[in-house]
Amino acid sequence: MRVTFHGVRGSVPTPGPSTVRYGGNTVCVEVRLSDNTLLVLDAGTGIRELGKQLLTDNAMTAPIHLFITHPHFDHILGLPFFAPLYRKDAHAIFHTFTPRAHRHAKHPVVFDGEHFPIRVADVPARLETADATNGEFFVGSARVQHVQLNHPGGSTGFRIDDADGTSLCYLTDNELHPPGPTTTSVDQLARFAANTNLLIHDAQYLPSDMPAKRGWGHSQVDDVLELGRLAEARNVALFHHEPERDDEALDRIAAYSDAWVAQHAKQMRALVARERETLELKAS
Ligand SMILES: [Zn+2]
Ligand SMILES: [Zn+2]
Numbered sequence: 405m406r407v408t409f410h411g412v413r414g415s416v417p418t419p420g421p422s423t424v425r426y427g428g429n430t431v432c433v434e435v436r437l438s439d440n441t442l443l444v445l446d447a448g449t450g451i452r453e454l455g456k457q458l459l460t461d462n463a464m465t466a467p468i469h470l471f472i473t474h475p476h477f478d479h480i481l482g483l484p485f486f487a488p489l490y491r492k493d494a495h496a497i498f499h500t501f502t503p504r505a506h507r508h509a510k511h512p513v514v515f516d517g518e519h520f521p522i523r524v525a526d527v528p529a530r531l532e533t534a535d536a537t538n539g540e541f542f543v544g545s546a547r548v549q550h551v552q553l554n555h556p557g558g559s560t561g562f563r564i565d566d567a568d569g570t571s572l573c574y575l576t577d578n579e580l581h582p583p584g585p586t587t588t589s590v591d592q593l594a595r596f597a598a599n600t601n602l603l604i605h606d607a608q609y610l611p612s613d614m615p616a617k618r619g620w621g622h623s624q625v626d627d628v629l630e631l632g633r634l635a636e637a638r639n640v641a642l643f644h645h646e647p648e649r650d651d652e653a654l655d656r657i658a659a660y661s662d663a664w665v666a667q668h669a670k671q672m673r674a675l676v677a678r679e680r681e682t683l684e685l686k687a688s
Contacts, residue, residue: 405438406436407436407683409641409679409681412645412678413647414431414478414577422651430482442458446471447481447483448481455486471560474555480513490529496531497532498533499541502537506533554587556619556621570686575604575606581627583618584619595635606622613646
């Protein structure tokens with residue numbers, strides 16, 4: 405499995421010289437399975453560059469499988485600028501896991517004719533909605549499972565197990581220790597992510613952001629590293645970066661994470677996700 409980050413920023417795009425190394429586009433991750441099936445996780449502004457690459461590759465013959473965690477703007481804002489949607493030969497499949505997600509996929513707010521001039525019925529590509537509320541299912545060479553996360557309004561996390569023995573867990577936006585009722589506990593998430601090659605998790609906050617941001621639906625770096633340790637994940641990618649964090653601040657988080665891993669989880673590798681970075685996952 406090959407995983408490429410096209411957007412790693414949470415909440416709002418952050419262009420400019422102080423974020424150029426880690427990137428300012430909001431969340432979007434490209435996943436290429438071992439049979440070359442394309443999965444796209446979230447449609448933040450990072451999906452725009454991915455769309456341009458897909459047109460260059462002229463890869464419109466195969467369907468594009470879209471997995472949107474939830475309809476907050478930072479996860480859907482790039483959709484109207486995803487070039488394949490304007491090609492008649494493109495086929496995009498929105499996989500949905502809750503009745504709410506199904507409703508949003510059928511009537512995306514970004515294509516309601518008010519937030520953007522084009523309505524969903526006028527999008528040239530073939531759009532399909534696949535209702536997968538019944539649990540695990542298969543896409544290409546992978547089995548996909550889902551889990552509900554702790555986030556205001558809800559968010560869906562995914563686990564993708566490819567036939568080549570590699571796996572990816574994508575958990576954003578999620579507050580590991582929410583102040584109110586817990587939808588899915590840390591222990592349940594550790595089981596969901598057990599032994600994964602790559603755990604991508606929302607790590608928007610630091611202890612200094614608390615208690616002001618408690619209940620906002622995002623996690624602290626320490627809690628994410630601890631989840632990786634509990635799950636025995638081989639790699640943990642800190643993701644959905646706080647918009648106020650510039651490149652130097654993210655470098656400090658990277659150094660902190662390396663030190664944390666050296667002390668608490670020597671088998672694990674932690675990384676701060678960067679735009680345009682590709683990870684080749686290997687079965688072990
Ligand atoms: Zn978000
Ligand atoms: Zn959100």
